[in-house]
Structures are given as structure tokens and as C-alpha cells.
């Protein structure tokens with residue numbers, strides 16, 4: 134059986150989550166590996182969520198937010214951009230593959246792009262294989 | 272009867288013990304020596320002064336699983352974790368640390384409420400005490416002499432070991448130890464001279480110099496009680512303290528623990544982990560109230576617990592002067608100096 | 617010529633005494649005698665006579681900025697600062713934990729500081745590589761010049777060059793040693809949260825037991841919380857009883873922050889910490 138990665142998606146309420154809705158209502162096809170959690174803003178994402186997701190067995194984490202400048206709260210994603218950039222560097226230096234973590238800006242009208250990103254990211258994580266470094270084993 | 276072997280043959284001795292059970296002995300690590308379960312007999316190294324962490328973890332591991340359970344299921348389905356102990360050999364314990372085991376026994380088995388984990392581990396273990404090298408000066412941090420512990424006291428050990436040049440002299444102190452030694456065929460009988468050397472060494476060890484202040488248990492306990500409310504004193508001595516957990520975690524006589532549940536999805540483990548009176552949440556009550564929030568209160572608790580409350584309740588100071596707390600304190604706080612100052616205060 | 621430790625010590629005593637006598641400050645944070653010369657301690661002088669107990673030598677590595685947040689707001693404090701310590705003070709001012717006007721900074725220009733556990737020289741190895749305080753009111757000695765200028769990030773090269781699997785193994789081995797005594801966070805001038813995320817019970821961010829995964833969670837999150845704030849004093853690593861080289865990770869994060877956001881921590885009072893700040897034109901490249 135081929136490896137089906139488990140991917141955590143964290144999407145902001147106003148853009149990416151709505152974009153995902155649009156992808157659904159337009160009946161676009163994309164892989165089902167992504168489990169999406171909705172947050173009000175990408176700046177609500179505590180970096181520990183990402184570390185924890187990997188510990189609990191996620192093979193990849195995809196964060197989606199509004200395009201810079203479009204944030205519902207004006208500046209949330211600008212903070213998030215800096216913070217998540219640091220998260221990525223920390224993941225990289227700790228030795229986990231940084232490609233397992235991605236941040237994308239997807240607006241409410243970009244249903245197509247949502248489907249594309251999810252497809253592409255799923256493919257990428259599939260290539261990387263199961264994530265075992267952080268995963269808690271008991 | 273006194274037995275002997277050479278230091279070169281240490282790996283053979285270790286291998287023999289490993290055949291009979293689990294061997295815990297000092298091993299050189301990056302930050303210093305520590306007791307480890309020995310997998311390779313060649314690892315055992317007696318060229319250490321003392322270990323970073325005390326050997327208490329042999330009987331009171333930092334993490335001890337009690338029960339495994341599934342969340343959402345009946346408590347009746349929870350499974351207690353069995354201790355499957357093999358005979359254990361705790362090899363190369365310094366006399367002050369050996370003494371700490373007898374003090375810890377008070378809490379874990381001496382008050383009528385027996386902690387089965389401690390007790391079973393303790394019963395499974397044979398302790399090989401190991402005299403300090405009397406030709407080397409004691410380290411600046413140590414003060415076991417103040418607490419009446421000799422540098423070569425065999426009390427509390429099952430087997431006691433003294434090094435003589437390239438030889439290692441071993442004597443059974445308890446029946447268990449003696450029996451074990453007779454089974455170890457690689458040991459040879461020691462000569463009468465060596466016998467004398469061994470006995471003299473023990474006596475010499477009693478006069479071995481470490482930092483020393485005369486301390487009568489009762490007086491110090493009383494004195495500390497009297498100055499409990501002298502906040503100025505306590506603030507002064509704790510000014511630098513960070514209230515971290517180093518001094519308690521390295522201490523052979525600190526036994527506070529926390530019981531916590533660690534769950535992973537529906538699988539839970541209830542376990543005991545070390546806790547420390549220096550931690551913020553140590554005294555945090557369910558109501559949210561915390562009676563001991565300030566650093567000076569925490570350090571006062573630590574010192575008074577060892578030198579006052581413990582004496583009043585059990586008649587013995589709960590410190591063996593190993594000096595680990597001082598040596599590893601990030602800001603060089605020295606419990607001995609504080610006790611000395613308290614006597615003067 | 618730089619001043620000797622003894623000269624600095626004398627000046628520190630005089631200055632502390634003066635400040636306490638005139639009542640300009642109620643507390644002087646300095647160093648005092650420990651149980652031997654190689655183990656001095658942070659010392660808190662409150663009376664003019666206390667100033668006589670002050671010492672300063674190459675083992676006075678502790679970052680005294682750590683103690684500032686303990687005092688009620690508005691307390692007038694004089695604090696002895698080496699280079700990294702002054703950066704910690706600046707960072708604390710940026711974070712509004714202390715006010716510039718409440719502080720008198722007694723600058724200690726020093727090189728050749730040594731780790732009292734190992735005796736190794738720590739300049740630019742485990743600390744930020746500066747010799748002169750970045751900010752001070754009085755400099756208690758002559759500025760240090762002519763010492764080699766070494767990037768504090770040079771020590772990282774070897775680790776950056778590692779293959780990621782090897783690096784993971786390296787960190788796993790280090791973190792597995794952790795006994796969760798929390799000396800690292802307690803020694804850190806920038807770790808002042810109460811409660812610390814790892815002590816929270818609801819939500820529970822990571823395991824309390826000293827096991828691989830809990831340790832990983834504690835350390836990675838702590839590195840993240842210190843991103844753009846760690847001023848590279850190295851105290852965390854020196855405090856660690858099992859010698860985990862935490863400073864390496866902190867340095868790496870600091871280096872990345874400096875490269876991405878163009879600002880080093882604790883250098884100017886009017887800066888804003890990089891992670892509570894943004895620029896509209898921050899590049900998306902940083903996410904790659």
C-alpha cells in the first residue's frame with residue numbers, strides 16, 4: 134500500500150478556510166490527506182501547535198492565511214509571517230525536514246489555488262515519507 | 272574476610288556481576304561521571320571523585336510509571352505497572368551517598384507507610400561502597416565530616432571497597448555482601464598487611480578533612496526555628512538564588528515528587544516524577560493560592576527542611592554533605608555557608 | 617590598555633558605595649564572594665557598607681539583568697553589566713519590563729571571562745563576543761580594544777554543515793540528557809514568564825516527565841520564545857548541570873533573526889523586539 138501522509142492544515146477563517154470552502158463548492162478534486170483546523174487568524178497560531186502536531190504524528194503541516202495586506206485584522210498575518218519563518222528555521226536546525234512545514238497565502242476567492250497547494254504539498258510530503266523524528270512512540 | 276583484585280581486572284569483576292543481574296556503576300559522560308546501567312563491562316570507571324547526579328535514582332528513579340490506563344474506560348481496566356527486578360549491584364558509591372540511603376529509608380519505608388517501589392528496589396540491591404581517596408584533598412564543596420561521616424565509612428554498604436595503588440580491596444560488610452564475595456571466584460584472599468591497611472584506612476577516613484564546623488543537630492534545628500521570621504536574613508542569603516531545580520535534583524536526600532498523568536490520545540500513564548520545593552507550582556493550591564511564592568521562602572524551606580524539620584521529626588539531618596548542590600548551583604550558592612551563617616545569626 | 621579585574625572591582629565598590637550613600641538607588645546588583653575565589657556569586661548590596669563585599673573577577677559570568685524583574689516597578693536599581701548583560705537590560709527595556717530612568721548601569725568592560733565549572737574562556741564561544749557594554753551610565757574601566765573580533769556565530773559552522781539526520785541525532789542525544797531542572801530558564805534574563813508555558817496544566821503544552829518528547833517540546837518552544845530576544849549571554853548553558861549546549865541553538869535562532877529582520881537583539885533602546893514587529897515589505901522569501 135502506498136504511503137498516505139497525515140497532514141495538519143491550519144487555515145484562517147477569513148481567507149484560506151473560505152478558499153477551501155470555495156474549492157469544495159466548485160467540486161475541485163484534491164487529496165484528502167489534509168485535516169483542516171480553522172483559526173480566526175494566522176497570527177493565532179502558536180508555534181507549539183506545529184511542534185505538537187509533529188509529535189502527535191503529523192507528516193506535514195500546512196498553514197494558510199490571507200495575503201499580506203488582506204488580513205481581516207489588518208496586520209495579523211504580518212506578525213505571523215515573521216513568527217512562522219522563525220518556526221521554520223527552528224524546525225530546520227532541529228534536524229526535521231523543513232519541507233514538511235509550509236505557509237501559503239490563499240485568499241477566499243482562490244479555490245483553485247487551494248486545491249493546487251494541497252495537491253502539491255501532499256505530493257511533497259509523500260515523497261518525504263513518514264515523519265518519525267518528532268513522533269512520540271510508546 | 273578481606274578479598275582483593277586489581278583495578279585492571281575491573282571489567283572481569285563487572286562482567287561477573289552483570290551475569291548475575293543489573294550492574295549500575297559510574298561511567299564518564301560529557302558533563303562528568305554518572306551511575307549508569309552497564310551494558311559493556313569496560314565502561315566501569317572508578318577514576319572519579321563523585322558523580323554529578325546522586326545515586327538515589329537507583330532506588331527512586333526520576334520517572335516511575337505506576338498505572339497504565341485508557342481514558343474513557345473503567346478504572347478497573349487500568350493496569351498497574353509491574354516491577355520486574357533483577358538483582359542489582361550498585362557499584363562504587365561514596366560513603367556519604369551510602370549514608371543518604373539510610374536517611375531516605377526513613378521516608379520510603381521507615382514511617383510505617385511503605386513505598387513498595389523504593390523498598391523492592393532497595394531489597395534487590397547490593398551496595399558496593401567505595402572509600403574516597405584519602406591522599407587527595409577533599410573538594411571545596413564537600414563537608415561530610417561536619418555531619419559525622421567519614422571518608423571511608425563502610426556502614427550501610429553491603430560490600431566496602433578501598434583502593435590500594437593498583438589493587439582493589441573488598442570486604443563484605445553485611446551477610447549478603449559477604450556471601451556475594453565468596454561466589455566471585457576471580458577475587459583472591461588479601462594478606463594480613465592488607466587487612467591492617469583496610470582497617471586503618473577506615474579509621475584514617477574519620478579524620479579526613481573536609482570543610483568543618485561543629486554542628487550539634489539539636490542546636491542547629493532550634494537555631495533555624497528561631498530565625499524563621501528573620502526575613503532579612505533569608506533574603507540576604509537567597510539574594511542570588513534562581514529557584515531552579517538543580518540543587519534538589521542532584522541531592523541524594525531530596526525526595527519530593529509529583530504524580531502526573533501523561534496521556535497520548537486515549538492512552539494514559541500515571542507516573543511519579545521528581546519535583547522540587549524550588550519550583551513555582553510546588554506549593555500551588557487548587558484554589559490558585561500559593562503560600563510560598565518568593566525565592567527566599569523557597570530556599571528557607573529547603574534548608575530548614577534538611578536542617579530543622581527533619582531533625583525535629585526524625586532526629587537526623589537530611590543532608591550528608593556531599594556538596595553536589597553547591598557544586599552545581601548555577602550561581603554558586605553554598606548550603607554549608609548558609610548554615611554556618613545561620614548559626615551566627 | 618584595558619583595566620584589570622582588580623581595578624574594575626575597586627571602581628565598582630566605590631561607585632556602589634556612592635550610589636547607596638546618596639540614596640540614588642536602593643539596590644546595587646553586583647558580584648560577591650562565593651565559597652571560593654573561582655565561584656563568586658551575584659550579590660545584592662543594599663547598604664553602603666555592603667559595597668565592601670563586592671568582588672569582580674573572571675568568573676563573574678552571571679547575567680545580573682536576570683534579577684531586575686524581581687523588584688517592584690519603580691525601584692531604583694544600579695546594576696553591574698558586562699557586554700551581554702547590558703544587551704539584556706536593553707532588551708528588557710524594549711519589552712517594558714524595566715524603565716531606563718529607574719536604572720543606573722555600571723558598565724564592566726571585560727574580556728577573558730571564564731566558566732567556573734570548566735575554566736574555559738567563554739568570550740564569543742558561548743557569549744555574544746562583545747567586550748564593552750552597549751549601554752552604560754558609568755564605565756568602570758577603560759574600553760577594551762584590540763581584542764580579536766570574532767563573530768559569535770562562527771561556532772555554528774560545524775553544526776550548520778551537518779546533514780539534517782545527523783543534526784537531529786545530535787540534538788536528540790543532547791535533549792535526552794535533560795533532567796528538567798529548569799535552571800536554563802531560571803538563569804535566563806529574558807525568561808520571566810509566570811507561569812512558564814511548560815508549567816501550565818490547562819492546556820498542557822508538553823509532558824512534565826524528562827523524556828525525549830517532553831524535552832523536545834520544552835526546548836524548541838523555549839528557543840522560539842527567545843527568538844529575537846536572546847542576547848547570547850550563554851548563562852542557560854552554563855547553568856545546565858548536564859552541559860547541554862543550548863547556546864548553539866539560541867545563537868542559530870539569533871543569527872537567522874538578524875539575517876531575516878536586520879536587527880540584533882538588545883542593541884538599541886528604541887528598537888522593537890523583532891517578533892512583535894513587522895514590516896509591510898518583509899519578504900515572503902523568509903518562509904522558504
Ligand code: SF4
Pocket residue numbers: 511512513514515516517518519549596599600601602603604
Ligand atoms: S540554590 Fe542554586 S541550585 Fe538551588 S535553586 Fe537556588 S540557584 Fe538553583
Ligand code: SF4
Pocket residue numbers: 518521522523524525577589590591592593594595596597606
Ligand atoms: S543538601 Fe547538598 S550537600 Fe547536602 S546532601 Fe543534598 S546535595 Fe549533598
Ligand code: SF4
Pocket residue numbers: 800803804805806807842845846847848849850851852853863866
Ligand atoms: S537564552 Fe541563554 S543565552 Fe539567551 S539570553 Fe537567555 S540565558 Fe542568555
Ligand code: SF4
Pocket residue numbers: 793794795796797798799800801852855856857858859860862
Ligand atoms: S538546565 Fe539543562 S537539564 Fe536543566 S532543564 Fe535546562 S537543559 Fe534541562
